[in-house]
Amino acid sequence: MNFIEELRWRGMLQDMIPGLEDQLAKEMTVAYIGFDPTAPSLHIGNLAAIMLLKHFQLCGHKPIALVGGATGMIGDPSGKAAEREFLSEDTLRANQIGIQKQLEKFLEFHSGANSAEVVNNYDWFKEFSFLGFLREAGKFLTVNYMMSKDSVKKRLETGISFTEFSYQLLQGYDFYHLYKNKNVRLQMGGSDQWGNITTGTEIIRRKEGHDEDSTERSAFALTTPLVTKADGTKFGKSESGNVWLDADNTSPYAFYQFWLNAADADVPRLIRVFTLYTKEQIEALEKEHAEAPHLRILQKAIAEEVTTRVHGADVCALVIEASTLLFSKDAVELIAGASDALLAQLPIHEVSGELLSECKNLTDLISVGTDNLIFPSKGEARKAIQNNAISINKVKVTDPNAALNFDRIRGKYVLVGNGKQKNYILSFK
RNA sequence: GGGGAUAUACCAGAGCGGCCAAAUGGGGCAGACUGUAAAUCUGCUGGUGAAUGCCUACGGUGGUUCGAAUCCAUCUGUCCCCA
Numbered sequence: 001m002n003f004i005e006e007l008r009w010r011g012m013l014q015d016m017i018p019g020l021e022d023q024l025a026k027e028m029t030v031a032y033i034g035f036d037p038t039a040p041s042l043h044i045g046n047l048a049a050i051m052l053l054k055h056f057q058l059c060g061h062k063p064i065a066l067v068g069g070a071t072g073m074i075g076d077p078s079g080k081a082a083e084r085e086f087l088s089e090d091t092l093r094a095n096q097i098g099i100q101k102q103l104e105k106f107l108e109f110h111s112g113a114n115s116a117e118v119v120n121n122y123d124w125f126k127e128f129s130f131l132g133f134l135r136e137a138g139k140f141l142t143v144n145y146m147m148s149k150d151s152v153k154k155r156l157e158t159g160i161s162f163t164e165f166s167y168q169l170l171q172g173y174d175f176y177h178l179y180k181n182k183n184v185r186l187q188m189g190g191s192d193q194w195g196n197i198t199t200g201t202e203i204i205r206r207k208e209g210h211d212e213d214s215t216e217r218s219a220f221a222l223t224t225p226l227v228t229k230a231d232g233t234k235f236g237k238s239e240s241g242n243v244w245l246d247a248d249n250t251s252p253y254a255f256y257q258f259w260l261n262a263a264d265a266d267v268p269r270l271i272r273v274f275t276l277y278t279k280e281q282i283e284a285l286e287k288e289h290a291e292a293p294h295l296r297i298l299q300k301a302i303a304e305e306v307t308t309r310v311h312g313a314d315v316c317a318l319v320i321e322a323s324t325l326l327f328s329k330d331a332v333e334l335i336a337g338a339s340d341a342l343l344a345q346l347p348i349h350e351v352s353g354e355l356l357s358e359c360k361n362l363t364d365l366i367s368v369g370t371d372n373l374i375f376p377s378k379g380e381a382r383k384a385i386q387n388n389a390i391s392i393n394k395v396k397v398t399d400p401n402a403a404l405n406f407d408r409i410r411g412k413y414v415l416v417g418n419g420k421q422k423n424y425i426l427s428f429k
Numbered sequence: 430g431g432g433g434a435u436a437u438a439c440c441a442g443a444g445c446g447g448c449c450a451a452a453u454g455g456g457g458c459a460g461a462c463u464g465u466a467a468a469u470c471u472g473c474u475g476g477u478g479a480a481u482g483c484c485u486a487c488g489g490u491g492g493u494u495c496g497a498a499u500c501c502a503u504c505u506g507u508c509c510c511c512a
Contacts, residue, residue, distance in 0.1 A: 231467080257465080264466050294464035327465060380458080383473060389459050401479085419458080421465050 003059040007224070009279055010272040012052065014191040016222040017201065023185060023220060024061065028114060031056055031186035031222075032064035032178055034121075034171065034193075035103070037072045037095035038087065041246035042102050044258075045235070047306075048227055048273055050106050052188050053116070057107055058276075062114040064182060065103045067096045069122030071171055076196070077151045077164040096120060102245050106309065119182070121174050137173040140206045141199065149195040168199045175200025176207060179219055186220045197221040227273060230265035245310050252311040253345055256319045259303035260296070261421065267298040275305040318345040326415075326423040332393050335409050335425070348413070348425045349373055356428065362402040366390065366416060370426065374418055384418060391417040 004021050007013040023029055033049050035042065042050070053063035072092050087095075100118050107116035128136075146152060146168060152160060175197070178184035187197045204219040227235045243258050244250040250258075262270055267289075271282055289297045308316040322345045325334045335346075349370055359369040366374040367381040375381040382400040384390055390397050392406050393415050406414050408428060416424045 261465060264464095267466090292464095293466080296464065296466070299464095299466080323465085377476065378478085379476070380474080382478095384459065387459050387472070419460090419465095 001059075003056055003061065006055050006059060007052075007222075010055075011269060012048070012055075012224045012273055014223040014225040015194060017198075017220045020186065020220040020222060024059075028061055029186060030062045030064060030178075030182055030184045031188055032066050032119075032175075032182075032184050033188050034066040034068050034071065034174065035099055036068045036076065037092050037099055039242075039244075040095045040098040041244045041249050042099055043242040043244045045227075045242070047245070048224055049188070049190060050103070051273060052224055054106055054276070056188070057111075057114060057116060060114060062116070063107055064117045064119055064178065064184060065107070066174060066178070067099055067103075067118060067120045069093070069096050069120045070125035071121060071167065071174070072096075074167050074170060075164050076167050076171075077160055096122075098246065117182075119178070121170075121177075124177050125170070133169075133173075137169050137176075137203065140203050141169065141172070145202070146199070149199070151192075151195050168196050171196045172199035172203045175219065176203045179204050179208075185218060186222060188222045188224070191223045191225050194221065194223050197223070227269070230263060235266075247311060247315075251345075251347065252307060252315050252319045253322055253347055255310065256303050256307045256316070256323060257421070259306055260299050260323065262299050262302065264293065264298075267302065271298055271302050275302055277301070277305070315345065318342055322346050329394060331415055331423075332407075332409055335413060335415065346425050347423065348427050350427045351429075353429055356404075359404060361400065362390070362392070362397060362404065363400040365404060365426075366418075370424070374416065374422075374424055389419050391415075 002021070003024055004013065004016070031053075033053055035046060035049070050065075053065060057063045069092060072087065072095075073089070100120075103116075103118055109116050146165065149168060151168070152165060175184070175187050187200055189197055198221050201219040201221055208218065229235050242250075243255060245255075247255075259270075268282075268286060271277060271285070275282075277285070285298055285301055289295075304316060304320065307319060311319070318341055321342055325331055325338065325342070326346070328334060335343075338346075351365075351369060355369050355371070356365075359365045363378055363382045363385060366384075367376070367378045375384060385397060385400045385402075388396060388398055392402075393409070394417065408414055412428050414426045414428070416426055418424070
């Protein structure tokens, strides 16, 4: 199956410049996607773009991931209502390193001609003088053209700085640079990037168009739809914020739980975008799911596949075991018999001696006693207990003043449940 | 440069001297029903406390008043109109 067909049936194709299919059929093509180093880790909002590169490589083409060391210093106005604060150069550099490492998990970097590559646009922008840039890039676009971009138009009312206005020139120049130096023919991205990407194709066309056959395009754009949820809320955020790919920011357990909790209505789209299951496999899974929806076969399939890719098969297996363990009625016995490797994946929170000594009752323990992990204030903790939301070792507790004399599993663990979905294991010295 | 409007909790937005920790909607959290789903219904949603209460909060500062989110002065931010 070719790349475009693959994207089509997966619902990952929003828009592309005509002629791209011919280009892809003609030869091994090089394409890139840019990632902003605004955080030290990528999050699942970036995952759709990564999958785009993944499919691209699987179809025999060469993917390049561009880390925006330079563009990150400017700030992309797309989808932003207001001007952004700058990140310090140190932060950006640290972020770039983190992101680069993560990308390496998804793409094949040693597969011969179509090996993936990571590039950083800071490498070619750092030497660029301001005048040089104006002559090299700025001359090829009119302000009229740049103003007509959606990302700019939306900001005309509230204001946009010259810096952010220039962003599209930088991104456009990236494309041109890679076109010249890496033989890149295609830039991909989320649908919000269409404007920025076509700026690049425009620069290439104007700078290169004359000496080639001008009717034949040589630079292409392709975008993927933004992943949305059926209830209209933003995809990719959990209650505690972004879901990161980095285990330090989002534990593998939390990561797995995120996917497992996906709504039925969203699952058919998610499984197509975020997993590599084939069309036949997905249809079979959907059929199974429809017959026994309570088993949540689709959710499990996605959660397992994605967690395996991000955190590895071993960790994923443990996390699945941890999940079934915590939600089981016999959690207490299961924890008592759990292996060390399994324990390491459970959401265990160490309760410090000092904090514990300040706790008079259960309310104190699940708020201040746990560094506000479970509840941010005593008031909320008390209300949750009164609302029948809290369980200790799988038994509901309704007295906010309950004493802290619970049975400790293995002599040190206490299992705290908040609601149906959230489980914590407190560890006492 | 001149004139006008506006600033309220996570967001939107009412309140315009005491009944205001502040209506209403959204969002969030929880309970019930379920499948760790969705929809629906119910409760909660500044802190502390068992509670009367106390503390902190309606852009900043200062004032008037027994009493201010509400009135006055001033500063700051934002928006609109004229030049």
